[in-house]
Amino acid sequence: MNDKSFGGAAHGSYRSYTLGFILALVLTGIPFILVMTAALPVTALLVTIGAFALVQIGVHLVFFLHLSRSSEQRWNIVVFAYTLIVLAILVGASVWIMYHLNYNMMPMNAKMLP
Amino acid sequence: MSGKPSNVDAAHAGVEGQHDNSSIRLFGFWVYIMSDCVLFATLFVTFAVLHASYAGGPTAKQIFELPGVLLETMFLLTSSFTYGLATLAMRRGARGELLAWLAITAVLGASFVGLELSEFRRLVLEGNGPQRSAFLSAFFTLVATHGLHVSCGLLWMIVLIGQIARKGLSRTMSSRVMTLSLFWHFLDIVWICLFTFVYLAGVV
Numbered sequence: 001m002n003d004k005s006f007g008g009a010a011h012g013s014y015r016s017y018t019l020g021f022i023l024a025l026v027l028t029g030i031p032f033i034l035v036m037t038a039a040l041p042v043t044a045l046l047v048t049i050g051a052f053a054l055v056q057i058g059v060h061l062v063f064f065l066h067l068s069r070s071s072e073q074r075w076n077i078v079v080f081a082y083t084l085i086v087l088a089i090l091v092g093a094s095v096w097i098m099y100h101l102n103y104n105m106m107p108m109n110a111k112m113l114p
Numbered sequence: 115m116s117g118k119p120s121n122v123d124a125a126h127a128g129v130e131g132q133h134d135n136s137s138i139r140l141f142g143f144w145v146y147i148m149s150d151c152v153l154f155a156t157l158f159v160t161f162a163v164l165h166a167s168y169a170g171g172p173t174a175k176q177i178f179e180l181p182g183v184l185l186e187t188m189f190l191l192t193s194s195f196t197y198g199l200a201t202l203a204m205r206r207g208a209r210g211e212l213l214a215w216l217a218i219t220a221v222l223g224a225s226f227v228g229l230e231l232s233e234f235r236r237l238v239l240e241g242n243g244p245q246r247s248a249f250l251s252a253f254f255t256l257v258a259t260h261g262l263h264v265s266c267g268l269l270w271m272i273v274l275i276g277q278i279a280r281k282g283l284s285r286t287m288s289s290r291v292m293t294l295s296l297f298w299h300f301l302d303i304v305w306i307c308l309f310t311f312v313y314l315a316g317v318v
Contacts, residue, residue, distance in 0.1 A: 035180065035314045094162075
């Protein structure tokens, strides 16, 4: 059973899985602790946990899914990049539209509330 | 085609042919996973739009219990790691070890689903089921869709364990193990978004 028998996905090593697991534990633990202790003001807290989530997604992609820029993975990356564009349009535009719709449909006096 | 021992496969098609076949299958599955990403994104957006539509019902802060969510997260995260160890065992050709890690992964995944079901049960018994408010409808749809994916992955894993135990570690089997690996790690990534943007952001 040599390495080449199972192509397609890049393979991890014991080291990469362990490193990824430890990083993921830390990146999960910190936002939970921050929120449970309400350590920061609300906006700062939201931005911080969002940032931790993005970093953790990156860690999972690299250490668990082994996404890399090697030639074997090129098409995986192309599809991934295209999906990111679709997601950005879908999520960004929907939230933007619905936020403004919500705002404009509100009765005038509600707009004046804090 | 499926389930033949590797030496028979190798006799029928060259090693290179098999290699390509398995790569193409994995790439196809990757494309499916990306389309699943879009499905989850639409549900996330629905939740984002409705996250404050409580209709006089409970708010996110009142019904989410973070310690339970943290435990669920740990189960799923550890199961991703043990699945990685399973693929490493497979590459060494250690069938017993592969089966053991797969079984541990399945138990961790089942614990995750169990915790999620008990959370749903608690919410419904408290009168906060999906019909209570738009917020809860969006919440149940999003979280249950993820839970359903994990359950399907579990079923797949159990079938795979049975097949490997019965037929041995053929090339077809190892390709299936790698495909499920993609699916399982992907579900963990979706869960990162879930615990961050639904549970943690709801309690903030």
